Amino acid sequence: SCTQWWCFLYKCLLAVLVFSDDWDIYSFHINSTVTSRYATTVITSRVANRMNESKEIEFHVRIPKNAFISKFRMFINGQVYDGVVKAKEQAQKQYTEAVSRGESAGLVSSVGRTLEEFRTSVTVAAHKKVTFELTYEELMKRMHGKYELQIHARPMQPVRDFKVTVDVYIHEEAGISFIDSFSIYQESKELNSFCLQAWIYFYPTADQQKTCDSCGEQGMNGDLVIVYDVNRDNGLGHIMKSAGYFVHHFAPSNLPRIPKNVVFLIDQSVSMHGKKIQQTRTALIHILNDLAEDDHFGLITFDGNIFHWKQELVQANSKNLESAKKFARNIQDRGSTNINQAVLQGASMLNVHHREGSASILILLTDGDPTSGETNLEKIQSNVKQAIAGKFPLYCLGFGFDVNFEFLEKMSLQNNGVARRIYEDSDADLQLKGFYEEVATPLLTDVTMIYVGGTNLTQTNFSQYYNGSEIVVAGQITDNDIETFIPEVSNRRVIFSNTNDSVESTGTVADDRIQRVWAHLTVKQLLDEQLRLSGPKKEKVKKEILELSLKYSFVTPLTSMVVTKPPGENTDVLHKPKEGETQRQWSSVSPSGSRKHTASRTRSGSQSGE
Ligand SMILES: *[C@@H]1O[C@H](CO)[C@@H](O)[C@H](O)[C@H]1NC(C)=O
Numbered sequence: 386s387c388t389q390w391w392c393f394l395y396k397c398l399l400a401v402l403v404f405s406d407d408w409d410i411y412s413f414h415i416n417s418t419v420t421s422r423y424a425t426t427v428i429t430s431r432v433a434n435r436m437n438e439s440k441e442i443e444f445h446v447r448i449p450k451n452a453f454i455s456k457f458r459m460f461i462n463g464q465v466y467d468g469v470v471k472a473k474e475q476a477q478k479q480y481t482e483a484v485s486r487g488e489s490a491g492l493v494s495s496v497g498r499t500l501e502e503f504r505t506s507v508t509v510a511a512h513k514k515v516t517f518e519l520t521y522e523e524l525m526k527r528m529h530g531k532y533e534l535q536i537h538a539r540p541m542q543p544v545r546d547f548k549v550t551v552d553v554y555i556h557e558e559a560g561i562s563f564i565d566s567f568s569i570y571q572e573s574k575e576l577n578s579f580c581l582q583a584w585i586y587f588y589p590t591a592d593q594q595k596t597c598d599s600c601g602e603q604g605m606n607g608d609l610v611i612v613y614d615v616n617r618d619n620g621l622g623h624i625m626k627s628a629g630y631f632v633h634h635f636a637p638s639n640l641p642r643i644p645k646n647v648v649f650l651i652d653q654s655v656s657m658h659g660k661k662i663q664q665t666r667t668a669l670i671h672i673l674n675d676l677a678e679d680d681h682f683g684l685i686t687f688d689g690n691i692f693h694w695k696q697e698l699v700q701a702n703s704k705n706l707e708s709a710k711k712f713a714r715n716i717q718d719r720g721s722t723n724i725n726q727a728v729l730q731g732a733s734m735l736n737v738h739h740r741e742g743s744a745s746i747l748i749l750l751t752d753g754d755p756t757s758g759e760t761n762l763e764k765i766q767s768n769v770k771q772a773i774a775g776k777f778p779l780y781c782l783g784f785g786f787d788v789n790f791e792f793l794e795k796m797s798l799q800n801n802g803v804a805r806r807i808y809e810d811s812d813a814d815l816q817l818k819g820f821y822e823e824v825a826t827p828l829l830t831d832v833t834m835i836y837v838g839g840t841n842l843t844q845t846n847f848s849q850y851y852n853g854s855e856i857v858v859a860g861q862i863t864d865n866d867i868e869t870f871i872p873e874v875s876n877r878r879v880i881f882s883n884t885n886d887s888v889e890s891t892g893t894v895a896d897d898r899i900q901r902v903w904a905h906l907t908v909k910q911l912l913d914e915q916l917r918l919s920g921p922k923k924e925k926v927k928k929e930i931l932e933l934s935l936k937y938s939f940v941t942p943l944t945s946m947v948v949t950k951p952p953g954e955n956t957d958v959l960h961k962p963k964e965g966e967t968q969r970q971w972s973s974v975s976p977s978g979s980r981k982h983t984a985s986r987t988r989s990g991s992q993s994g995e
């Protein structure tokens with residue numbers, strides 16, 4: 386990824402700077418425990434200053450974007466320095482003061498598709514040691530029929546010999562149906578799997594670590610990737626309870642698929658020129674090939690104008706598919722971007738073509754902001770909301786970094802969908818296809834999760850449930866009374882209930898983990914909700930997020946972690962970056978910038994090289 390001369394030079398410079406520091410990471414351990422698809426990971430790095438004088442020692446690691454940091458501590462000279470989670474505005478004030486005093490402040494920045502970087506530093510006296518300990522928590526999301534845990538098992542600075550060890554413990558009361566792990570150094574990992582538990586350890590030798598400078602590029606997002614799934618009873622699913630809280634995982638897979646009505650809205654504005662339009666064509670043809678015969682579909686391309694392949698939805702029979710593929714092969718880039726008109730036309734096609742017992746889906750692919758027709762973002766959002774009227778989900782795929790992702794995200798969330806970023810890369814067609822596969826097999830529509838005797842529930846209504854995904858609901862059990870707690874899942878045609886109250890499908894854990902799952906999921910959903918809202922309602926939700934984040938010590942977009950250090954040293958303030966933030970920042974730094982490069986740092990003080 387580092388083919389530019391300036392990038393090479395930068396790396397050399399960095400290496401020289403760091404290697405001239407005589408400090409050793411003598412132990413680097415990652416300990417991850419997963420219970421009920423909730424992973425708590427602790428990174429512990431022990432560093433010694435071998436010099437006769439005090440040195441600034443850095444801690445720099447990568448964590449998944451999806452996670453919330455919940456704890457950071459440093460141990461120096463028998464003293465513990467705890468990071469404190471504070472309201473972002475309050476911390477920001479501290480940060481600004483630190484900057485104006487010429488002190489440096491730390492930052493969490495986002496890198497690539499799935500990772501964020503955390504960095505901070507501390508001055509350590511001659512011949513003394515420091516231990517850094519970072520904890521983050523994430524709720525694993527089932528996609529394509531599996532959960533995936535990624536561990537980035539390296540400190541980000543070039544260092545001498547040190548020992549990396551990773552231990553991952555998985556405990557799933559429902560039983561593990563399959564598990565596999567991949568590492569960049571195959572021979573260094575070991576998988577021990579039993580019915581309910583698995584232990585994976587990853588102990589690469591110093592030699593393996595050295596020979597693997599760019600292993601991360603080999604199609605893997607983490608140094609250690611663990612994929613697994615759990616057993617399913619195909620009934621009500623699995624409910625875990627503890628200390629008055631519950632979490633319910635619902636993912637039946639033995640249901641028949643529901644035929645779908647799907648309309649694809651494809652941006653063909655000039656900005657799609659070249660590789661992007663080519664990859665879009667490839668993906669579209671793959672997707673068309675995957676449609677089932679009882680699916681109906683429509684295809685609209687748009688720039689400043691709207692082009693219907695067919696005025697209405699047609700059945701996915703081979704004749705129609707051939708004709709659609711021919712149309713797809715001939716999509717050319719030209720003109721501006723009329724998102725408003727395209728989405729309204731797509732919605733109207735689906736509204737006209739309503740079929741009882743089928744699932745309608747609208748998918749928008751765009752790489753830019755609206756530039757023609759209606760361009761007022763709020764107006765577009767309200768038009769779209771009105772046209773869709775909650776009848777089907779809208780999925781927005783933002784191609785590259787020139788899209789206003791927040792706009793797409795808001796529009797999707799307002800219409801029961803999600804937005805996804807498609808990274809401009811050689812595998813963009815696979816990303817598009819991968820997204821489509823997530824929604825390719827609807828199994829249920831209009832699912833309502835009912836919990837008599839439950840309170841403070843996370844989202845309970847879901848417009849569609851797709852094979853390979855999962856519905857997760859958490860909440861409190863009123864008065865912790867299990868007797869009166871009755872979960873049920875229903876839609877217009879099926880009811881799942883647990884009349885047998887089978888012990889198999891329920892479990893209990895001793896600690897407060899289920900409560901943290903509830904808090905995590907609640908905060909995630911409230912963050913989406915505040916995106917969708919405005920005015921006093923938004924403020925109310927933000928207040929709720931802030932309270933929960935502070936209570937459970939989560940670093941979220943509304944909170945920051947303040948890292949205090951020994952007297953006389955800078956205070957670091959760590960923020961969670963917004964999606965796409967550093968990428969934008971970076972591209973303003975270097976016109977030919979490669980996005981894979983380590984994200985730029987926003988540090989004041991005497992940093993050089995960026
Ligand atoms: C990993 O963390 C778990 C849970 O906190 C703990 O029980 C276990 O001892 C830790 N393992 C190691 C090797 O530190």
Ligand SMILES: *[C@@H]1O[C@H](CO)[C@@H](O)[C@H](O)[C@H]1NC(C)=O
Pocket residue numbers: 436437
């Ligand atoms: C540290 O100090 C000792 C004693 O003063 C000296 O012998 C040694 O060479 C010094 N080491 C370094 C790395 O400067």
Ligand SMILES: *[C@@H]1O[C@H](CO)[C@@H](O)[C@H](O)[C@H]1NC(C)=O
Pocket residue numbers: 530638640641642826852853
């Ligand atoms: C759903 O996925 C499972 C495997 O994950 C598969 O066995 C099943 O056939 C799928 N159902 C449908 C309707 O495609």
Ligand SMILES: *[C@@H]1O[C@H](CO)[C@@H](O)[C@H](O)[C@H]1NC(C)=O
Pocket residue numbers: 840841861
């Ligand atoms: C849970 O719900 C009760 C009312 O049902 C409410 O009084 C309480 O504040 C809620 N707790 C949280 C943490 O939201």
Ligand SMILES: *[C@@H]1O[C@H](CO)[C@@H](O)[C@H](O)[C@H]1NC(C)=O
Pocket residue numbers: 833845846
């Ligand atoms: C969820 O769906 C049920 C049944 O369709 C409906 O009665 C209820 O109002 C919905 N709740 C929310 C919060 O939308």
Ligand SMILES: *[C@@H]1O[C@H](CO)[C@@H](O)[C@H](O)[C@H]1NC(C)=O
Pocket residue numbers: 620882883884885887
């Ligand atoms: C309830 O138990 C009966 C008999 O053991 C079994 O056939 C049935 O599938 C069970 N139902 C559920 C929902 O678990």
